[in-house]
Amino acid sequence: MQKLYKYLLAFSAALIIALGGYVYYVVTFETGLVSVTGFVNDYTQKLEADFITSITNICQNLSQKTKIHLIVVMVQNTKPYDTGVYAARLLKNYDEAHPDIDGAIIMLINLDKGTVNMEILPRIQFMFPLSYGEKILNESVIPILNEADKAARELIAGGKSRDGANEFIGRAILEGVRAISQKITDEYAKQKFTDEMIKQKKAAEDGARVKWSFSLWFYLGMALCAVLIYVIFKVRMRIRCPKCYYKLKINEETIEVPEKEKPGLTIEVIQCNHCGYYDMKRIVTYERGFYFGHLYEVIKDVVKSYYRKKKREYRKQKYDE
Numbered sequence: 001m002q003k004l005y006k007y008l009l010a011f012s013a014a015l016i017i018a019l020g021g022y023v024y025y026v027v028t029f030e031t032g033l034v035s036v037t038g039f040v041n042d043y044t045q046k047l048e049a050d051f052i053t054s055i056t057n058i059c060q061n062l063s064q065k066t067k068i069h070l071i072v073v074m075v076q077n078t079k080p081y082d083t084g085v086y087a088a089r090l091l092k093n094y095d096e097a098h099p100d101i102d103g104a105i106i107m108l109i110n111l112d113k114g115t116v117n118m119e120i121l122p123r124i125q126f127m128f129p130l131s132y133g134e135k136i137l138n139e140s141v142i143p144i145l146n147e148a149d150k151a152a153r154e155l156i157a158g159g160k161s162r163d164g165a166n167e168f169i170g171r172a173i174l175e176g177v178r179a180i181s182q183k184i185t186d187e188y189a190k191q192k193f194t195d196e197m198i199k200q201k202k203a204a205e206d207g208a209r210v211k212w213s214f215s216l217w218f219y220l221g222m223a224l225c226a227v228l229i230y231v232i233f234k235v236r237m238r239i240r241c242p243k244c245y246y247k248l249k250i251n252e253e254t255i256e257v258p259e260k261e262k263p264g265l266t267i268e269v270i271q272c273n274h275c276g277y278y279d280m281k282r283i284v285t286y287e288r289g290f291y292f293g294h295l296y297e298v299i300k301d302v303v304k305s306y307y308r309k310k311k312r313e314y315r316k317q318k319y320d321e
């Protein structure tokens with residue numbers, strides 16, 4: 001029992017130490033950061049007012065155009081944190097505090113270490129990759145900051161204040177901000193153009209679809225096609241054996257040649273060589289030129305022969321049964 005008690009005590013102590021450590025870590029981590037208010041945050045008093053205004057204007061324009069915030073933070077040091085971790089933490093906090101923005105970039109200048117860090121929210125890295133940010137730092141920012149260092153060393157060697165070199169720092173940041181803003185604006189315009197193209201294309205496709213599905217001509221065309229297919233089917237079926245669907249042999253035999261006042265008679269002999277199906281049709285014929293004058297007779301005969309045929313089929317059916 002005593003052993004278990006010791007065990008529990010050790011466990012509780014470990015838990016309390018771990019929890020305490022975590023709370024300490026969180027609190028110091030959050031409180032150890034400078035607060036970010038606005039686009040330019042200079043905690044070193046090295047940036048001249050003119051530069052602050054110019055840089056702020058560029059960032060302001062960028063945020064209005066693209067909803068992407070570019071934040072400049074200048075600190076003497078990031079103790080006790082690594083500059084990169086510090087910048088990442090600043091960016092994460094900024095993003096959480098501004099839910100309405102599309103993206104954010106932080107440029108952090110650590111004066112004591114003489115380093116510049118850029119942190120970009122992952123969700124905008126498709127249009128502004130980290131590699132491009134580093135390119136801007138290497139080409140536009142760091143060379144001018146090196147000049148600032150050189151100038152400061154010369155000033156100090158000459159027994160003067162190093163504040164004369166501050167202009168170089170302002171210029172370096174301004175150049176960097178300008179280049180970042182330009183790239184993002186360009187990419188944003190491209191993105192907008194692409195979106196617009198996709199929208200236009202989709203609208204055109206939708207329009208075409210609506211036109212087709214609601215056009216009267218479409219339905220008329222469909223009806224015509226259906227009728228045509230039906231007629232072709234009927235005609236094909238007529239020359240096919242009704243029992244085995246093989247091709248029928250059709251012979252016409254004239255029994256009586258039509259004369260002026262007397263219609264002629266033709267027998268149509270239908271036979272299937274495959275199954276032996278056999279049928280005969282009586283066809284009343286008329287002399288050429290006779291048709292229009294005796295159209296009534298013709299129609300009457302057609303109707304009569306139709307019913308005669310039906311009757312014959314009916315009888316045949318009865319007989320089969």
Ligand SMILES: [Zn+2]
Pocket residue numbers: 241242243244245246272273274275276277
């Ligand atoms: Zn047949």
